[in-house]
Amino acid sequence: MFYVNFSYSFLSVSGFKLTFATMSDLSTFDPNSVGLKSNNIFGLPFTQSQAQLVLLPVPWEVTVSYRLGAARGPEKIFNAAMQVDLYDPDVVDGWKKGFYMLPIDKNIRTKSDYLRQCAELIISNMVDGGKCCDNAQLTEKMKEINDGGVMLHDWVYELSKDLLKDGKSVGLIGGDHSTPLGYLKALSEVHSDFAILQIDAHADLRDAYEGFTFSHASIMYNVLKRIPQVKKLVQVGIRDYCDEELEVINSSEGRIKTFFDKDIKAQQYEGATWRDICKQIIDELPQKVYISFDIDGLDPKLCPNTGTPVPGGFEVEQIFYLMKMLHTSGRKLIGFDLNEVSAGDHIGDGIDAIVGARVLYKLCNFMVAQ
Numbered sequence: 001m002f003y004v005n006f007s008y009s010f011l012s013v014s015g016f017k018l019t020f021a022t023m024s025d026l027s028t029f030d031p032n033s034v035g036l037k038s039n040n041i042f043g044l045p046f047t048q049s050q051a052q053l054v055l056l057p058v059p060w061e062v063t064v065s066y067r068l069g070a071a072r073g074p075e076k077i078f079n080a081a082m083q084v085d086l087y088d089p090d091v092v093d094g095w096k097k098g099f100y101m102l103p104i105d106k107n108i109r110t111k112s113d114y115l116r117q118c119a120e121l122i123i124s125n126m127v128d129g130g131k132c133c134d135n136a137q138l139t140e141k142m143k144e145i146n147d148g149g150v151m152l153h154d155w156v157y158e159l160s161k162d163l164l165k166d167g168k169s170v171g172l173i174g175g176d177h178s179t180p181l182g183y184l185k186a187l188s189e190v191h192s193d194f195a196i197l198q199i200d201a202h203a204d205l206r207d208a209y210e211g212f213t214f215s216h217a218s219i220m221y222n223v224l225k226r227i228p229q230v231k232k233l234v235q236v237g238i239r240d241y242c243d244e245e246l247e248v249i250n251s252s253e254g255r256i257k258t259f260f261d262k263d264i265k266a267q268q269y270e271g272a273t274w275r276d277i278c279k280q281i282i283d284e285l286p287q288k289v290y291i292s293f294d295i296d297g298l299d300p301k302l303c304p305n306t307g308t309p310v311p312g313g314f315e316v317e318q319i320f321y322l323m324k325m326l327h328t329s330g331r332k333l334i335g336f337d338l339n340e341v342s343a344g345d346h347i348g349d350g351i352d353a354i355v356g357a358r359v360l361y362k363l364c365n366f367m368v369a370q
Contacts, residue, residue, distance in 0.1 A: 026045070026096065029045050031086045031087075031095070034082075035081070035082030035083065035084075036082075037079075037082060040099070040100050040101055041055060041078060041081050041099055041100065041101040042081045042082070042084055042086065042095065042099060042357075042361060043081070043082050044086075044095060044098070044099055044100075046098040046099065046100050047100065048100045048102070050098050050100070051097075051098035051099055051100035051168070052097040052098045052099075052168070052169055052368055053097065053098065053099050053100070053168065053169040053170070053171060053364055053367055053368055054100050054101075054102065054163050054168045054169070054170055054171075055099065055100065055101040055102065055170075055171045055172070055173055055360075055364075056102055056156070056159055056160065056163070056170060056171070056172045056173065056183070057074030057075075057078075057101060057102060057103075057104045057105075057173045057175075058074070058108065058152070058156060058172060058173065058174050058175040058179040058180075059071040059072065059073075059074055059075070059104055059105070059108055059109035059112060059175055060108060060109075060112045060152055060174065060175040060176060060178070060179050061112055061116060061174075061175060061176045061216075061307070062112055062115040062116050062119055062145060062148060062149070062176075062178075062212075063119055063145070063149075063176065063178060063209070063210070063212040063214065063215040063216050063217070064116075064176050064216055064307045064308075065123075065209075065210070065216070065217065065307070065308055066307050066308045067305070067306075067307045067308070067342065067344055067346055068116070068307070068342075068344055069305055069306075069307065069342030069343045069344025069345075069346075070174060070175055070176045070306075070307055070339065070340050070341065070342050070343075071109055071112050071113070071116075071175060071176075071343075072342075072343035073173065073174060073175065073339075073340070073341040073342060073343055073352075073353070073356065074101075074104055074173045074174075074175070075104055075343065076341070076343040076352070076353035076356070077173060077338075077341055077353050077356045077357050077360060078101060079353065080353040080354045080356065080357040081357040081360065081361070083354070083357070084357050084358055084361050088361070088362070088365050090320070090323075090324055090327075090362070090365065090366070090369075091365035091366060091368070091369045094364070094365035094366075094368050094369055095364075095365070097368040099364050099368075101173070102159075108152070108155065111148060111151075115144065115145050115148045118141040118142075118144055118145055119141075119145055119212070121138060121141060122138050122141060122142060122145075122210070122211065123210060125138055126210060132211055142211055142212075145212055146212065146213045146214065149178065149212070149213055149214025150214075152178075152179070152182070152214070153181050153182040153185070153214065154182065155182065156172070156179065156180070156181070156182030156183050156186075157182035157183070157185050157186050158182075160172075160182060160183040160185075160186035160187070161186040161189070164186055164187070164190055169335070169367050169368065170183065170335055171335065171336050171337070171338070171360070171363060171364060171367060172335075172336070172337040172338070172339075173337070173338055173339070173341075173360065174337060174338065174339030174340065174341075175339055176216035176307065176339060176340060177200075177204060177216040177217075177219045177292075177294050177339045177340055178214045178215060178216045178218070178219050179337065179339060180219070180292060180337035180339070181214065181219060181222055181223065181226070183335065183337065184196075184223055184227055184230070184290065184335075185226070185227060187229075187290065187334060187335050188227045188228075188229035188230070190334075191229060191288055191334055192229055193229060193231050193286065193288065194229060194230060194231065194286065194288035194289065194290055194334055195230065195231060195232035195233065195234060195284075195285050195286050195288070195289050195290070196220070196223065196230055196232070196233050196234070196289075196290050196291075196292050197234050197236065197281075197285060197289050197290070197291050197292070197326070198220065198233060198234065198235045198236065198292045198294070199236050199237055199291070199292070199293045199294060199297035199314075199319060200235060200236075200237060200238060200292070200293075200294040200296065200297045201237060201238065201239050201240050201261075201294065201296040201297055201308070201309075201310040201312070201313060202217065202238065202240050202241065202294070202296070202308065202310070203220065203235060203238050203240075203241040203245040203246075203248075203249070203258065204216070204217055204218065204219045204220040204221070204294075205218075205220050205221045205224075205241070205244075205245040205248045205249065205256075206218050206221060206242070206244065206245060207221055207244075216307075216340075219292075220233060220235075221248070224252075224255065224256070231255070231286065232254075232255060232256075232257070232284065232285065232286060233252075233255060233256045233257070234256075234257050234258075234259070234281060234284045234285055235256065235257070235258040235259065236259045236264075236281055236297070236322070237259070237261050237264070237297040237312075237313055237314055238258050238259070238260050238261060239260065239261035239262065239310055239311075239312045239313070240308075240310045257284045259277070259280070259281055261312045261313065262312075264277055265312075274318055274321065275321075275325070278321065278322045278325045279325070281322065282322075282325055282326055282329050282331070285326070285331060286331075287330075287331055287332060288331070288332050288334050289326065289331050289332065289333055289334065290333075290334055290335045290336065291323075291333065291335075291336040291337075291363065292336070292337050292339075293319075293336065293337065293338045293339070293359060293363065294339055294340045295338065295339070295340045295341045295352070295355070295356060295359070296308060296309055296310060296313070296340055297313055297314060297319070298313045298314050298315070298316060298319070298355070299312070299313040299314060299315060300313065302315075302316060302351065302352075302355045303340075303341070303342070303350075303352050303355060303356075304346070304347035304350045304351075304352065305342040305343070305344040305345070305346050305347050305350045305352045306340050306341070306342045306352065307340055307342055307344075308340075316355060316358065316359065319359070320362055323362060323363070323366050324366075326366075327366050327369060327370075332370055333366055333367050333370065335367075336363045336367060338356065338359060338360050338363060341353060341355075341356035
């Protein structure tokens, strides 16, 4: 693993303002050449202290409901990112502001692997009609998993808080969709009022799904319950949800606005353009916006190995267009996460990481374009 050459050192940059000139000497860097793994994400020659945007990989997938692989997503995205051409017509030369991905913490991944085995025992028991509370061993494992969720939340929170304090923009790479909760908590201490734009096939509004407090299917429930600074949740592409989640949406008094996939498609079938629909989405958002991008919001042909694929969804270009309209509207992107990009081999050598790397690059560019 090439990550071992990097180290966690949170260098303060308070006291001076980073500029192109002070960030990195790019005179010997050829953006048209092959991406070098001896550099960092996308083959860029930036250190953590030089980069404006720092990416936090979170190799965690304890509570996934169906298929594994998301914990290896950050590593696969890193590798695929070497094949991404740096020219972006939407944000020309955005990369010059510096992107840097922190090393993958193997201890977090090892903890995830162990707790995932515990979760599989609990889920298997549930599927067979059992109850966790009737089994002392499974009850103890449930406690271990929920304690692990607290640990991960605190770990992500502390890292994110330090990066934000140092003046960095931050993007998070999962892992499953439970991973950004700590980062959103850190952001809420900087921004008193913001919205989440959620691209997803699932509503993720279940209360402690399968008994796991920090379930990937509970991320938005936990956000709305724990982070009052999130004044609005705008969901786009939702097409797999339960009665309980629909009730949460309908009783939210406008705090949640959901653009269901079937309704988006119906508008298009009846003559609405994607631009019209994007405008409807953006009109629901306040000035400050955080993007939470679950890759399964896309058509599953683009993410065939993701943990819980659902027919329907978007082309990548549609979401890129939505991001561009968000940017041109003058709204401020304050952070993002990209999750559920799986390294699984359920569909052989899928294109998941290739698509994930390009989605990540577009998110990075719009993040620094302000």
